[in-house]
Structures are given as C-alpha cells and as structure tokens.
Amino acid sequence: MNKYHRFTELLLQSRYAVALTGAGISVESGIPDFRGSDGVWAKYDPLEYGHIDSFRADPAKVWNMLVEMRALVESVSPNDAHYALGELERLGVLKMVITQNVDSLHQRGGASNVVEFHGNFRGMHCDKCRRPYKSSEVSLAELPPLCACGGPIRPDVVLFGEGIPEQAYSLAFDAALKCDLMIVVGTSASVAPASDLPLVAGRRGARIVEINPEVSELPREVTEMHIMEPAGAAFRNIMKIVKSFAH
C-alpha cells in the first residue's frame, strides 16, 4: 500500500477529521508563505511590520504592507488542495478546516466550516473604538483609513502581540479535543497557539498526518505520517483514491 492509499484509508476510517492549514497551502495559488526564502518575512521584518505595537506607532507604514498583501490575496484563486478540502467536507469526511491563513481561499474552494484562527481581510475595524467596517466601504486613498472617532481602521487580521479571536480559539481547541484525525497542511507549526492544536489532539490519541514538502517544527513523535509533497499534488493523488472508493 503506498502512502496515499494509507493516508486515504486513515481519512475514510476517521469519525471526526479536521484540517489545520497554513500559508503553504496557498503557495500554489501564488501567495508566498511567511518563512520561505521569498516569504513575506524575508521582505518585511515581522517585528517592524507584523506587530500590533508597530501598527500603533506607525499605522501608515504597516498599511503599506497590508495593501500589498490584500491586493495579492484578491488576485489569486483557490488551488486543488483548497478544492479537495471543500470536496471532502461536502462528502462528510472532513468536519472542519482551521486555517491560519487570511486569504479566504478555503471558502472560495468550497469549504463552509472554516475557522479563521488569524482573522481575515474581508472585514475591518477601528483599532481605537472597535467599530466594524466592511472592507468594501473603506477607502484606501489615504493611509491609514480613519474612523469617525479619529482612530486608525485596520483589517480583521491578527497581528503579533494580539490574542486569537475568542470564537475561533474555542472552536479550534474544541475540535482538537474532539477529532480523531488532524491533517496538518502547509504550516511550519512555529507560531503558538495554532501550533498547540496538533499537540493537544495528538496527546489525546488523535492521529496526526502532515502534508508539507519540508520538515516542520511539529515533533516527529506526534506525526503518524508525513507526505513530503506540495499540497496540490498530494491532494490530487488523494482525491483520485477517494473517488475510486466512492464508485
């Protein structure tokens, strides 16, 4: 039995499978990851651009990076890995996608039960009074966009130094406590608390399987199986087998 058959068998035998995804799943859509050699953090120093204190000290500067990121996110499309997760949810095999990504590509790829651990670019809010805005109603002609209260408006993405949105946090950790299989795709597993999710699930005996062309920081003893391939290619193989079972 090859690794794809074994992976698909684990998937189809599971009662409550969830996926945890990171920037790597969107690389084949054209969004560079954060920690790769041409990653976001190679171009922008994370402390200078990705931290809430940097935003508060100089919102216009951080907005310059955010404008670039948002334009990129809006210009790309889901890839076969996003579509596969959407299809697996539709088939009832996958119960939830927990993503660290802010690109909305899982939803565009057909998944509906998506927990956005690090927020998204669809919404914005005032950093001072918390008033919510739709991204479409905020003009970016001048940066930073300002709220009626005078505070700077920012996207609903989680910056370093901030907490995880409460509901996303509890849904994700509840799933880690409930799942019997967690598929970890395209994350370096280097940023807590997201990186704790597979550890919490694994400690309770859930199977942890990984899809990543590189070795991540997930401890080896936690991972039952590691498919060292790009997510798109891996899911194309997996879906061929899933479909052969469905017939």
Ligand code: APR
């Ligand atoms: N398919 C699957 N995995 C891939 C692919 C691919 N085609 N290309 C790269 N990867 C893997 C890399 O090997 C790496 O392990 O994706 C991972 C991306 O890791 P990071 O760049 O660290 O991204 P992520 O884990 O999502 O980062 C977590 O850190 O900067 C913050 O808030 C940001 O949500 C982000 C968090």
